[in-house]
Amino acid sequence: MLLTLTTTRPPATDLGYLLFKHPEKAQSFSTSSGTAHVFYPTAEPGECTAALLLEVDPIALVRGQANQAFTLGQYVNDRPYAAGSLLAVALASVFRTAMTGRCDARPELAASPIPLAVRVPAAPCRGGAALAEKLFAPLGWRVDARPIPLDPEFPAWGDSRYLDLRLDGELRLADALKHLYVLLPVMDDAKHYWVAEDEVDKLLRAGEGWLAAHPERDLISTRYLAHRRGYVRSALAQLAELDGADEDSLDNALAEPVVEASPERPEPLAVTRRHAVLAALREVGAHRVLDLGCGGGALLRDLLADNTFTEIIGTDVSAGALAAAARRLRLDSLPDRARDRIELRQSALTYTDPTLAGYDAAVLMEVVEHVDPSRLPALERAVFGTARPTHVVVTTPNVEYNVRFPTLPAGQARHPDHRFEWTRAEFRAWARGVADRCGYTVRYLPVGPDDPEVGPPTQLAVFSRTGVA
Structure with missing residues (x-):
């Protein structure tokens, strides 16, 4: 699955400073679901594009898991190819520092809105292009969501539930990344991992400054939290309280550790x-x-x-x-x-x-x-x-x-x-x-x-x- 970020603010290659990824290097990072690759298809003073390509191992993804629907459902699915929660987790991992809005080399750039264009060529969306518009447009994005046909050779079959999603706007890069981190799984209305109570805090941290005022905040909270009613109630109750709080005040909020146990001890x-x-x-x-x-x-x-x-x-x-x-x-x-x-x-x-x-x-x-x-x-x-x-x-x-x-x-x-x-x-x-x-x-x-x-x-x-x- 692929996501690209493009800016035309000169010098556009400063995008590398914001992302903490050098435009002249192709880099790879291990994730829980496979390997994430970051590279720059274009790196010119007038235009720079960073690409995040997540290469998922579908067998490793389901090894040891059971599917209640049908036996081959573990292996025959769209998870390795559709831009949902797997891509969101990779985005947060690979661009972790960028999402905080910190950039010591270009602090004024990190704090300023810049022209950004985002493309996700295969984004599952239960609700179609209209839902994508409802989710992203209130945040300042111009939305071009093109439904992908089930088969171009057979137009009578109609459209699939996948979109070729294109977003344009002038936003802080950190805000753009947080929007994508939250809203890609919301569009998909599915997560690849078990949703526990700490997901409430993840949602509130990523949604700080924009989610409380979003006209679709109920739907966003419900889908992000996998329709877990208790968690949704908790999130909605806290949104008004957290709205307008200083982002730096969230240092100690709950989050998911990458490592929880020592390999030499059975005890966590x-x-x-x-x-x-x-x-x-x-x-x-x-x-x-x-x-x-x-x-x-x-x-x-x-x-x-x-x-x-x-x-x-x-x-x-x-x-x-x-x-x-x-x-x-x-x-x-x-x-x-x-x-x-x-x-x-x-x-x-x-x-x-x-x-x-x-x-x-x-x-x-x-x-x-x-x-x-x-x-x-x-x-x-x-x-x-x-x-x-x-x-x-x-x-x-x-x-x-x-x-x-x-x-x-x-x-x-x-x-x-x-x-x-x-x-x-x-x-x-x-x-x-x-x-x-x-x-x-x-x-x-x-x-x-x-x-x-x-x-x-x-x-x-x-x-x-x-x-x-």
């Missing part, structure tokens, strides 16, 4: 990590605990199950993440004694919140790597300066260990929202600096198998205020 790495954090909290004797950037509440659930922790506060900047945590914890049905021990609050890690001061311990579990490096000093002031708990437990990926994940392409981060991943030396340098500036001591622990060459998959630091045993 996420479980091992939570066990290590709980052990560190018990070791320092913490009872009143902050889970900062709590996400969907996995650690909160473990904390609540241990009566050692008498007061638990979970914070996240994302309302969607907090809603997911509330569902996971079953807050509405908890016994009063347990319910009195836990509270969820919406709070940003980079803004000081005096109400979080005075706790025994705070946890930043897989959080710092979701924050832009330029905002880490603000996080330091908020957590180690204003909140200033007695102890702080921080975990973050060890990028050196990434070579031990056979399914992770070289150079790719473990999670699509990671702004960086530190080596052991880089993490320790940051931790030492924070400890020295804020009056803490710090020690380090491995999480997972401690490889003699590349270290553990996760690195953990325990900060303790100076003078605290």
Whole structure:
């Protein structure tokens, strides 16, 4: 399946800076469904076209899956060829940084609308050209959606449900990519993967600034969330709240990790990590605990199950993440004694919140790597300066260990929202600096198998205020 992006804003080859893909290089990237290729059919000062070609392995796509309709349905389908959710996932993976709107080399260009032309030659659309118009036109696109005949040799057979989709407009490239990421699966009204509750937050993040005001937002939410009524209600309830919010405030929203387990351990790495954090909290004797950037509440659930922790506060900047945590914890049905021990609050890690001061311990579990490096000093002031708990437990990926994940392409981060991943030396340098500036001591622990060459998959630091045993 193919998607092309063209601009005529001179010098048009600056499109390479925005996409973080050099026009003179053809590049290939492994995805969960096959291989994505990025190349430039045209790269001239007056016109530049970038192409994303997704080459899907149809056998690998269905291996180990069952189809309830008919036996050959696993293999006889349009998924490897039609521009739906497979292409959307590849788009988000390959152009991840471009979708955030960041471009250090051309920041003014990334922030400005530019003339763009998009073509998707085979886009499935349940609703035809009229639906494509309803979806894209309110966003500023001029839509040319041409139905593809079932067979040009037999026009009486009529048109297929596929469109040759062409879009033209002047938009920020980041906005254009987000529109495509959301609306290609919506047109198709199908997804190739199981839709879980974290999809609500993915939709809200990609739809920030445009979805809340879209006249078809109900249809978009319903189709994107695979008609899961509970998720759709959650998304629609949050759209008004999130409309107009600062995009940077969504650093810690839920997203799907690329890697979830260490190849050398049967236990998922996420479980091992939570066990290590709980052990560190018990070791320092913490009872009143902050889970900062709590996400969907996995650690909160473990904390609540241990009566050692008498007061638990979970914070996240994302309302969607907090809603997911509330569902996971079953807050509405908890016994009063347990319910009195836990509270969820919406709070940003980079803004000081005096109400979080005075706790025994705070946890930043897989959080710092979701924050832009330029905002880490603000996080330091908020957590180690204003909140200033007695102890702080921080975990973050060890990028050196990434070579031990056979399914992770070289150079790719473990999670699509990671702004960086530190080596052991880089993490320790940051931790030492924070400890020295804020009056803490710090020690380090491995999480997972401690490889003699590349270290553990996760690195953990325990900060303790100076003078605290």
